[in-house]
Amino acid sequence: MRHPDHPTTPSAADVLGPYLREQAACFLRGLRLHREAPADGGTHGAEEATAALRHAARRISGTLRTFRTALDPAWADHLRTELVWLSGTLARERAYADRLGRLLEALHQLSGTSLPAARTSSPPPGDGDRERAALGIGAARAGALLERRLTLARTRAHSEALQALGSSRFHGVADAVALLASEVPLAPCAAAPATEVLYAPAGLAEQRVHTAVASLPADEAVEPYDEARDAPWHRTRVLLRLHRYAHEVVRPAADPALAGAGHALDLHRDAAEAASAASAAARTPRIAPATAYALGVLHAHQRHEVGAARAVFRETWPYAAAVTAP
Amino acid sequence: MRHPDHPTTPSAADVLGPYLREQAACFLRGLRLHREAPADGGTHGAEEATAALRHAARRISGTLRTFRTALDPAWADHLRTELVWLSGTLARERAYADRLGRLLEALHQLSGTSLPAARTSSPPPGDGDRERAALGIGAARAGALLERRLTLARTRAHSEALQALGSSRFHGVADAVALLASEVPLAPCAAAPATEVLYAPAGLAEQRVHTAVASLPADEAVEPYDEARDAPWHRTRVLLRLHRYAHEVVRPAADPALAGAGHALDLHRDAAEAASAASAAARTPRIAPATAYALGVLHAHQRHEVGAARAVFRETWPYAAAVTAP
Numbered sequence: 221m222r223h224p225d226h227p228t229t230p231s232a233a234d235v236l237g238p239y240l241r242e243q244a245a246c247f248l249r250g251l252r253l254h255r256e257a258p259a260d261g262g263t264h265g266a267e268e269a270t271a272a273l274r275h276a277a278r279r280i281s282g283t284l285r286t287f288r289t290a291l292d293p294a295w296a297d298h299l300r301t302e303l304v305w306l307s308g309t310l311a312r313e314r315a316y317a318d319r320l321g322r323l324l325e326a327l328h329q330l331s332g333t334s335l336p337a338a339r340t341s342s343p344p345p346g347d348g349d350r351e352r353a354a355l356g357i358g359a360a361r362a363g364a365l366l367e368r369r370l371t372l373a374r375t376r377a378h379s380e381a382l383q384a385l386g387s388s389r390f391h392g393v394a395d396a397v398a399l400l401a402s403e404v405p406l407a408p409c410a411a412a413p414a415t416e417v418l419y420a421p422a423g424l425a426e427q428r429v430h431t432a433v434a435s436l437p438a439d440e441a442v443e444p445y446d447e448a449r450d451a452p453w454h455r456t457r458v459l460l461r462l463h464r465y466a467h468e469v470v471r472p473a474a475d476p477a478l479a480g481a482g483h484a485l486d487l488h489r490d491a492a493e494a495a496s497a498a499s500a501a502a503r504t505p506r507i508a509p510a511t512a513y514a515l516g517v518l519h520a521h522q523r524h525e526v527g528a529a530r531a532v533f534r535e536t537w538p539y540a541a542a543v544t545a546p
Numbered sequence: 547m548r549h550p551d552h553p554t555t556p557s558a559a560d561v562l563g564p565y566l567r568e569q570a571a572c573f574l575r576g577l578r579l580h581r582e583a584p585a586d587g588g589t590h591g592a593e594e595a596t597a598a599l600r601h602a603a604r605r606i607s608g609t610l611r612t613f614r615t616a617l618d619p620a621w622a623d624h625l626r627t628e629l630v631w632l633s634g635t636l637a638r639e640r641a642y643a644d645r646l647g648r649l650l651e652a653l654h655q656l657s658g659t660s661l662p663a664a665r666t667s668s669p670p671p672g673d674g675d676r677e678r679a680a681l682g683i684g685a686a687r688a689g690a691l692l693e694r695r696l697t698l699a700r701t702r703a704h705s706e707a708l709q710a711l712g713s714s715r716f717h718g719v720a721d722a723v724a725l726l727a728s729e730v731p732l733a734p735c736a737a738a739p740a741t742e743v744l745y746a747p748a749g750l751a752e753q754r755v756h757t758a759v760a761s762l763p764a765d766e767a768v769e770p771y772d773e774a775r776d777a778p779w780h781r782t783r784v785l786l787r788l789h790r791y792a793h794e795v796v797r798p799a800a801d802p803a804l805a806g807a808g809h810a811l812d813l814h815r816d817a818a819e820a821a822s823a824a825s826a827a828a829r830t831p832r833i834a835p836a837t838a839y840a841l842g843v844l845h846a847h848q849r850h851e852v853g854a855a856r857a858v859f860r861e862t863w864p865y866a867a868a869v870t871a872p
Contacts, residue, residue, distance in 0.1 A: 329771070330771050330846075355825070358842075445655070445656050445843075445847070499681070499839075502835065502836075502839045507835050508835070509828065509833050509834070509835055509837070509838035510828075510838065511835070511838075512684075512835035512836065512837075512838040512839040512842065513825075513828040513838040513839065513841055513842035513845075514842060515839055515842060516684075516838065516839035516840060516841060516842020516843040516844070516845070516846070517842040517843070517845055517846040518842070518846075519839075519842070519843055519846075520656075520842070520843040520844075520845075520846030520847050520850070521771070521846050524846070524850050
């Protein structure tokens, strides 16, 4: 597999092959764990197995996308589509569970039920306490409403994930990944040095993130309550993830700054989706005004968290924001 | 009026007398302007006149409080009580008008009707737009509800202010201030140097602010959604105002840092009261859930502004936060 002219320089195949084989092995291990977990679902083991499957599926599909030129392109495109479908399907159950947890925690915090010590040491009850008590009633109802809605969505997502894992489509994916674990379908150019074949696409993935970050709205212009402006942030999150995976392939050490910035964009996405869930719940017919009020408070609170996540991303992002494409 | 032993040192009377006479003259000028303004109220001239009256009344009552020992104490206590009543009564109309303006502006901003240019340049309509449209309906209703409630409160406050200005109680205050404009009822000690008589009480007023600021909750512990914790901030605002007025008396030049910090605490109070108004409106019986939802968003948004005002105060406050009373 060594390039004849560079006997000591690793070829693209030397770099890409072991990475993809390792991720394929992780995928298969996750699948085995999932089959061994109790069938009634919702257990810790099944969740961990699903997380491992998603984790590997995202890395394989990201690698197939970024390094497509070093691989058999028809095979890469097909498997990538299938892995994106799979990881999306598997992610939903967990996303609904996390969203409910985030919203209930925020309601708890906003309605002050989590602050009994602080309240007993406070001055005599005033307007604040009355507001808080009023919010408390609505918060309890809003919490119950969100729990009903998101638990239903989660249950559906769980069934869909189980269906997906039992489908012939999934068996096709599993077979393809099993093959990948033993042999990676490479393009002829993969015999050339990694520096020639892999660095350019990895650099392009990095450049895409820089361009996306540079085109994010300037700090002062940020209006975190304007959901219509979330899209460039979500796009940046996806591009940063692709860059991180490409970085894993071509560099020996992980970059903790990239992980930190990625985490801030994950929180951004979580807060934005939680805000949407609060606002969608408020459109439930015939809810009490107190419930709607608490959902409005919750919506604004999560949108504020969106703004906070953007600030954290800006602080975490290790490169000058002015890097733009020529 | 000079102290016999210090012919070149100004006495307390030399400092306090001119300041109080000047503020009394401002009060009387405001009163004359108010009488000359059209009787149907709500005009710019009447508003300006009321602002001048409040401005002078606050400065006189603050001075009577801080420098009580240099004044006839029974007279100072009585006039101070009357001026506090008067400035409180006169402040309410303006406060309701400002609160309504602040809330309508925030609703406008939150429901996005102020961002047509930004929206046309946005990507195709997504969840954000739907949320925004849903918020828009509730925002319009919430705006109408707030307008009804706060206009009613403002009209009542206007009538009360007019009644107060026509009352015998007010005529008593006006007579006392007219007397003050010509002669300040001083204590015998006011003949001593200002440095001996006025600096200690002015220093105490300053020390009270430092103590109050030092006992404000630490930045990290701040929970801007917890209205029960506003009280120390409001107390600091009042103490800072007293300190600013005492500073005006004993120092020739104004301290712009004190004015900036005071402005941040004014914004803090305004946002906290606007949040309360939103939450009180949400307790109106039989409102639509969409209205309550928008009021909830508005409440959280104003509480977020409370947090922002605290941050600005901390940045503006020119002294180390660690200054504490021994």
